[in-house]
Amino acid sequence: MQLIHCPWCGPREEVEFHYGGQAGVAYPADPAVLSDEEWARYVFVRDNPKGRFEERWSHSAGCRRWFTAVRDTVTYRFER
Amino acid sequence: MSRVDGYGRIDRSRTLTFTFDGEQYAGHPGDTLASALLANGVRRVGTSVKLDRPRGITAAWSEDPTGLVQVEEPFPEPMLLATTVDLVDGLVARGLGGRGRLAEVPDTARYDRRYTHCETLVIGAGPAGLLAARTAARRGDRVVLVDDRPAAGGSLLGTERICGRSAFDFVADTVAELRADPDVRILPRTTAFGHYDDGFVLALERRTDHLAQPPRDVSRQRVWRIRAGHVVVATGAHERPIVVEDNDRPGIMLAASARDLLHRYGVLVGREIVVFTTDDAAYDAAADLERAGARVTVVDPRPGAGGSATHHARVVGTSATGSEDGAVTAVTLDDGTVLPCDALLLSGGWNPTAHLFSHVRGALRYDAELGAFRPGEPLDGGTVVGAANGTFDLAGCLAEGRGETPEPVARRTHVLWRTEGEPARQFVDLQRDSTVADIARAVASGMRSVEHVKRYTTIGTAHDQGKTSGVIASGITAELLGVPVESLGTTTFRPPYTPVAFAALAGRQRGRLYDPERTTALHAWHVEAGAVFEDVGQWKRARYYPRPGEDMEAAVLRECAAARTGVGILDGSTLGKIDVQGPDAGVLLDRIYTNMMSSLKPGRVRYGVMCGVDGMVIDDGTVLRIDDERFLVYTTTGGAAPILDHLEEWLQTEWPELRVSLTSVTEQWATFPVVGPRSRDVIGAFAPHVDVSNAAFPFMSWLDTEVDGVPVRLARISFSGELAWEVSVDGWHAAAVWRRLLDLGAPHGITPYGTETMHVLRAEKGYPIIGQDTDGTVTPQDLGTEWAVSKKKPDFVGRRSFARPANLDPLRKQLVGLLPVDPDLKLPEGSQIVELTDALPPPPVPMLGHVTSSYRSAALGRTFALALVKGGHARIGERLTVPVDGALVPVEVTGSVLFDPEGTRRDGEPSVR
Ligand SMILES: [Zn+2]
Numbered sequence: 001m002q003l004i005h006c007p008w009c010g011p012r013e014e015v016e017f018h019y020g021g022q023a024g025v026a027y028p029a030d031p032a033v034l035s036d037e038e039w040a041r042y043v044f045v046r047d048n049p050k051g052r053f054e055e056r057w058s059h060s061a062g063c064r065r066w067f068t069a070v071r072d073t074v075t076y077r078f079e080r
Numbered sequence: 081m082s083r084v085d086g087y088g089r090i091d092r093s094r095t096l097t098f099t100f101d102g103e104q105y106a107g108h109p110g111d112t113l114a115s116a117l118l119a120n121g122v123r124r125v126g127t128s129v130k131l132d133r134p135r136g137i138t139a140a141w142s143e144d145p146t147g148l149v150q151v152e153e154p155f156p157e158p159m160l161l162a163t164t165v166d167l168v169d170g171l172v173a174r175g176l177g178g179r180g181r182l183a184e185v186p187d188t189a190r191y192d193r194r195y196t197h198c199e200t201l202v203i204g205a206g207p208a209g210l211l212a213a214r215t216a217a218r219r220g221d222r223v224v225l226v227d228d229r230p231a232a233g234g235s236l237l238g239t240e241r242i243c244g245r246s247a248f249d250f251v252a253d254t255v256a257e258l259r260a261d262p263d264v265r266i267l268p269r270t271t272a273f274g275h276y277d278d279g280f281v282l283a284l285e286r287r288t289d290h291l292a293q294p295p296r297d298v299s300r301q302r303v304w305r306i307r308a309g310h311v312v313v314a315t316g317a318h319e320r321p322i323v324v325e326d327n328d329r330p331g332i333m334l335a336a337s338a339r340d341l342l343h344r345y346g347v348l349v350g351r352e353i354v355v356f357t358t359d360d361a362a363y364d365a366a367a368d369l370e371r372a373g374a375r376v377t378v379v380d381p382r383p384g385a386g387g388s389a390t391h392h393a394r395v396v397g398t399s400a401t402g403s404e405d406g407a408v409t410a411v412t413l414d415d416g417t418v419l420p421c422d423a424l425l426l427s428g429g430w431n432p433t434a435h436l437f438s439h440v441r442g443a444l445r446y447d448a449e450l451g452a453f454r455p456g457e458p459l460d461g462g463t464v465v466g467a468a469n470g471t472f473d474l475a476g477c478l479a480e481g482r483g484e485t486p487e488p489v490a491r492r493t494h495v496l497w498r499t500e501g502e503p504a505r506q507f508v509d510l511q512r513d514s515t516v517a518d519i520a521r522a523v524a525s526g527m528r529s530v531e532h533v534k535r536y537t538t539i540g541t542a543h544d545q546g547k548t549s550g551v552i553a554s555g556i557t558a559e560l561l562g563v564p565v566e567s568l569g570t571t572t573f574r575p576p577y578t579p580v581a582f583a584a585l586a587g588r589q590r591g592r593l594y595d596p597e598r599t600t601a602l603h604a605w606h607v608e609a610g611a612v613f614e615d616v617g618q619w620k621r622a623r624y625y626p627r628p629g630e631d632m633e634a635a636v637l638r639e640c641a642a643a644r645t646g647v648g649i650l651d652g653s654t655l656g657k658i659d660v661q662g663p664d665a666g667v668l669l670d671r672i673y674t675n676m677m678s679s680l681k682p683g684r685v686r687y688g689v690m691c692g693v694d695g696m697v698i699d700d701g702t703v704l705r706i707d708d709e710r711f712l713v714y715t716t717t718g719g720a721a722p723i724l725d726h727l728e729e730w731l732q733t734e735w736p737e738l739r740v741s742l743t744s745v746t747e748q749w750a751t752f753p754v755v756g757p758r759s760r761d762v763i764g765a766f767a768p769h770v771d772v773s774n775a776a777f778p779f780m781s782w783l784d785t786e787v788d789g790v791p792v793r794l795a796r797i798s799f800s801g802e803l804a805w806e807v808s809v810d811g812w813h814a815a816a817v818w819r820r821l822l823d824l825g826a827p828h829g830i831t832p833y834g835t836e837t838m839h840v841l842r843a844e845k846g847y848p849i850i851g852q853d854t855d856g857t858v859t860p861q862d863l864g865t866e867w868a869v870s871k872k873k874p875d876f877v878g879r880r881s882f883a884r885p886a887n888l889d890p891l892r893k894q895l896v897g898l899l900p901v902d903p904d905l906k907l908p909e910g911s912q913i914v915e916l917t918d919a920l921p922p923p924p925v926p927m928l929g930h931v932t933s934s935y936r937s938a939a940l941g942r943t944f945a946l947a948l949v950k951g952g953h954a955r956i957g958e959r960l961t962v963p964v965d966g967a968l969v970p971v972e973v974t975g976s977v978l979f980d981p982e983g984t985r986r987d988g989e990p991s992v993r
Contacts, residue, residue: 003278003307014277020729027693027734031880039880043693056733060725066732076277 005080006059007067020056022046023068050074083119084372088346089231089238090115098171100149107167114140114147114162115345123330124405125149125162129178130513134406136330137163138510140337140344142228142271142578143318143547145511146328148180149173155289155300156183157581159543164578166230166290178511189288189300193587196265198222201281201308203272203436206234207242207474208466209314210254211481213264216312217257223264224306226283228271228578230290234316235336235467237343239368240474267304272315274575275439279308279461284580301584310461314481315433317467318547320452322356322428323556325397325501328510331407332398334548335427339365348372350423354411356395358382358494361472362427377419379411382494393417394499398424414499429493431551432470437462438573446566451495452551453570497555508556509549511542516556523560530554534571543579546571600653601750601814614835616717619654624834632836633936640840640938642831643800647758649821649832652806653750653814655701656720658713658727662740665711668731669703671876674860674869680705685780685797689860689868690723695881697854697863699723702797704782712745716850720746730877750814753797754821755804755841757989758828763805765824767794772805774987792817800841801980803988840935843946846976848895853932853946859887862894864953864976893929894952897974898962903942905969907934907962913949916959918968928960939979946976 003011028034028042047053053073058066070079090110098105100117107116114137117125123136125147135146140163147162153172158180165173200216202209205227213225227234233251240247258264270285283304288294319334321327335355341347348369355366356379363378363386370376379391393413403409410420431452434444440462444453447470454470465471465480476486498506503516514537522536530553533539539553540546546553550571558565583590598618600606606613611622612632626635642648660669666678673688680686682705690699699722701714715723727742754762764772767785771777782795793808809817822830839849848854848863859882860869870876881887900907911931914920929949936943949955955973962969975981 001276001278001280003280018725020733028880031875034880036884040884043881058725058729064728066729 002076002078004057004069005078006062006065008063008065009059012059012062016059016061018058018060020058020066023054023056052079082121082348082350083346084342084348085346087342087348087372088344090345092346096167096169096171098167098169099153099173101174109167111167111345112163113149113165113167113171113173114144115341115347116167117162118341118347118349119345122405123407124175125330126175127177128328128513129511132177133328133513134330135328135510136333136407138321138333138337139163139319139548140334140340143544144337145509145542145544145548148176148178148511148543150176150180155189156185158182159579161543168290168292187583189583191581191584191587192299192302193305194302195305195307196224197307198224198265199309200224200312201226201279201306201310202312202314203227203281203283204234204314204316204466204468205229205232205255205266205268206314206316206466206477207236207247208468208471208477208481209234209312210251210258211478212312212314212463212465212483213258214254215482216310217261217264221263221309223258223261224267224304224308225258225264226267226270226272226304226306228269230269232266232268234314235340237339237368239343242474242478270304271578272306272436273577273580275311275313275436276575277440279311281306281308281311281436282575284578284584301581303580303584303587308461310463311436313434313436313462313464313468314466315436315468317430317432317470317472319361320428320431320551321426321548322358322395322496323498323506323508323516323552324356324395324426325499325505326400327398327426328507329398329400329408330405331422332424332426335362335365335425338423338425339368342368342372348374349425350374350421352421353377353423353425354379354395354419354421355425355427356380356411357425357427358496359427359429360385360492361430362425365425365427374423377421379413379419381496382492385492391415391417391419394496395424396499396501428496428552430467430472431548432464432468433547434464434468435573435577437464437468439575444570446564446569448495448566449491449493451493451555453554495555497552497559508553509537509539509542509546511544512538514539514549519553519556520560523557528561530557530568530571533557540571545573545577598654600651601811602651602653602818605815605818606651609832611834616654616835619717621654621717622651622832622834624836625832636836636840637936637938639831639833639837642829643756643802643833643837643841644939645757646829646831647754647756647762647825648837649818649825649830650753650755650834650838651750651818651832652753652838654717654720655746655751656715656717656723657745657749658715658720658724659743659745660711660713660727660740661709661743662738663709664738664740665709668727668735668738668740669711669713670873671735672727672730673703674876674878676870676873677703677705677711680711682707683781683783685782685795687780687868689865690726691860691876691878691881693877693881695859695878695884695887696856697850697858697860698726698856699850700848700865702795704795718851720744748810749793749808750811750817751806751808752818752821753799753804753806754825754830755798755800755802757803757985758825758830759803759805760988761828762821762825762830763794763807766807766821767792770794779986787817787820790817798986799838799847801845801983802841802985804986839933840937843933843935844937844939844944844979846895846897846946846978848946848976849933853895853948858893858895858948861887862892862948864895890954891951893948893950895932895976896947896949896952896956897976897978898931898945898947898960898971899974899978900943900945900962901959901970901972905964906936906943907931907945907969907971908964909934909945911962911964913947913971914961914963916961916970920963920968931962937979944978945971949973 090108137147199221202213242250272283274282397412443456445456466477479486506516518537606622614623669677699719704712798804934945
């Protein structure tokens with residue numbers, strides 16, 4: 001079980017966190033103007049890199065804040 | 081008797097009596113069951129799992145592959161190793177034929193868990209581990225030292241000297257120093273069985289099994305959950321046998337184990353001993369055993385090894401001629417010599433016990449000099465020291481324990497996995513009865529990976545997880561494949577290092593404590609009223625209240641009729657409630673709900689639907705506007721936590737500029753729907769100062785008031801289609817308010833009803849239950865609730881998806897009602913729906929959908945169902961078929977609102993308005 005560093009609380013047990021997938025996928029400013037394909041890309045398509053990945057995490061059983069962390073998907077190691 | 085005077089750390093002044101296979105024996109405090117059996121001359125412990133061959137003790141501790149016993153008294157437990165069972169007075173055990181039997185009596189012992197944190201965790205209290213712990217403690221670290229033996233010292237026998245003192249004096253002094261340090265915790269009889277990321281280690285502490293009278297307030301076993309900044313693995317090494325023909329007889333064991341049995345328990349494993357070795361360490365064992373009174377012959381194929389008495393040969397077989405217990409009586413050498421003996425000791429070198437390094441993906445590399453795999457590249461946050469690191473000399477272990485690099489010592493291990501002989505009788509994994517012939521079959525079948533060979537042969541899959549057999553299996557596989565063993569590697573070690581009882585892992589989380597039980601403020605009343613409960617998530621909810629002689633169906637029909645014709649009352653307190661506050665509260669809710677919430681006036685209520693970005697319904701419920709900057713959002717019972725998370729996620733990650741705060745108030749409010757045409761009478765009597773007429777208190781409005789000084793909230797919300805009020809009150813006053821409502825309702829026959837009746841009432845009205853009538857692929861349009869989807873708002877979560885072609889497909893599954901043509905037939909929920917037919921076509925039969933809810937209705941006088949059906953809205957009026965237990969049931973498709981589709985009842989029956 002990994003220790004994950006919450007920017008508000010410090011290192012805490014992995015079970016306290018909720019994974020939120022790829023970070024930096026912003027909600028489109030005006031969904032109505034997007035083509036079906038562009039909208040589907042926002043809703044369904046995410047990167048799946050081998051290696052460095054910017055992810056959203058929520059300290060759901062702690063301070064309940066969302067934050068972005070960078071993790072290596074091969075080693076599971078978080079960058080700090 | 082095989083006990084020799086002057087040896088062992090047992091207490092010979094006291095005698096313990098125990099029973100094995102029905103015979104009574106005596107032993108001493110400090111014995112294990114294995115040492116006591118061997119001391120009594122019992123060498124055969126059981127028989128093997130597949131071949132029924134006699135088996136004995138082949139190693140002195142947890143690496144033993146063979147000596148499994150069933151313990152009956154004092155505590156029934158299957159498949160324990162005799163070598164690790166502490167002898168206590170009255171112990172009753174028997175040998176096994178490979179498989180144990182679970183106890184048939186309840187386990188009354190208590191199991192527990194504890195958490196601890198430290199800078200340095202040291203696993204193993206041998207010389208290397210002790211010095212590592214002392215070094216860390218002197219540095220000022222918080223230290224935890226775990227060791228699986230009863231006492232520290234590891235493989236030290238007491239004959240060694242450390243720093244000019246006897247080894248045991250050194251151990252005692254070091255332990256005393258550590259014990260005196262308040263930042264050091266020493267855990268004996270504790271096995272670190274799993275090593276995980278970031279210094280997380282699980283360890284099992286055995287607290288009472290060695291005690292004659294275990295204190296009742298001490299748990300039997302306890303799992304330690306240790307988080308350490310640095311983990312020092314000092315777990316020693318396991319001796320490796322050499323595989324020879326018929327190497328599985330009782331009386332054949334590892335050389336160092338025989339030595340350990342002598343020094344630890346005063347047990348001499350034989351009088352006429354043959355030692356077959358390719359490693360120098362076995363000579364120390366031979367010398368000790370000879371000194372204790374045995375005649376020892378060493379067989380060592382290495383040229384120039386040993387003294388003049390050494391046979392330079394190889395053992396190629398054993399026999400048990402004339403032996404009653406099947407124990408070895410002689411060995412045969414490759415030069416034809418036959419050596420009579422009563423014990424054969426094997427030593428093919430040593431395997432570092434690197435399991436806990438391997439658990440965290442530490443890579444092992446083959447060391448040709450040792451004939452063993454040892455830790456390769458060190459890992460962050462951990463070190464491996466001593467024999468576990470492949471450093472086998474005492475000085476080297478002490479140096480590594482201190483954190484120093486030891487002087488290199490040349491080893492002369494000659495790697496010999498097996499000698500010539502009949503492969504089908506050369507046992508590699510004695511517990512699994514797996515032989516060299518099995519490996520040969522695996523290789524002949526095309527397997528090239530040791531992981532595949534392991535699964536095919538089952539070598540290394542028993543209780544010992546291949547502690548003594550794994551590396552040999554790699555070696556023999558490599559030989560058969562004609563490749564170097566280093567290119568093949570060894571199988572991956574996985575937790576647990578030794579077997580751990582599920583009871584220990586469960587700890588106190590058994591029975592009622594397995595998962596938290598949530599009860600409402602009225603729980604005691606429900607129990608007293610004889611409610612039958614159902615689990616809704618963690619909630620215990622009253623499902624129905626049977627009267628004497630009633631089954632569920634009868635009770636629910638009665639409860640439904642009361643709510644439709646008189647008045648009923650439900651404990652709806654489990655509904656999720658979120659207090660949404662802030663100047664932008666309306667903006668947030670407009671973006672989250674499919675309909676407009678910011679236009680809701682204080683004092684009013686609105687029903688709303690929430691979708692994900694994919695346009696699928698995730699929750700629904702009512703919203704009360706408290707004031708300009710405050711709303712109370714009701715979610716489904718199951719949605720309470722996920723919907724709060726959903727709101728927080730959008731608020732924090734997409735719209736942090738919105739000034740809104742969210743708080744769960746689910747537990748703060750008890751809520752009781754009072755439902756039925758007579759509800760106005762009850763609420764009017766309950767709050768006589770409130771005008772409950774339709775004009776003054778219209779549908780979908782609410783107000784706060786006080787009843788006898790207790791603040792209550794009344795809201796006209798209906799989940800049944802009937803005239804109804806929801807009465808909300810804080811938990812402290814919930815029971816009193818509930819009883820008051822019952823008293824006031826008594827003249828009208830007020831009937832408490834449970835969740836089952838609630839489900840029937842709402843289904844009659846076609847109100848979907850999110851998660852029952854939906855499954856994450858259902859849109860508001862599919863549910864027929866497009867009236868709750870705003871056309872005015874430019875955007876809200878999910879809106880853009882409604883225009884996707886898939887969402888516009890007329891053949892989407894849509895919510896409809898189903899009426900079985902036989903009005904008495906209740907369709908099972910989950911039933912599949914197909915086109916109308918009186919004979920199913922050959923498969924695959926096109927499926928049109930499935931039944932999501934199905935009930936017997938008092939109001940309709942018949943059964944009915946809700947279903948998701950492809951293009952269902954366009955099929956209303958059609959007939960379809962539902963196969964039920966082989967019968968083809970015809971059903972009619974209807975709209976989803978089966979009762980009072982005009983909605984005439986929500987303001988009460990005309991006669992009582
Ligand atoms: Zn936090």
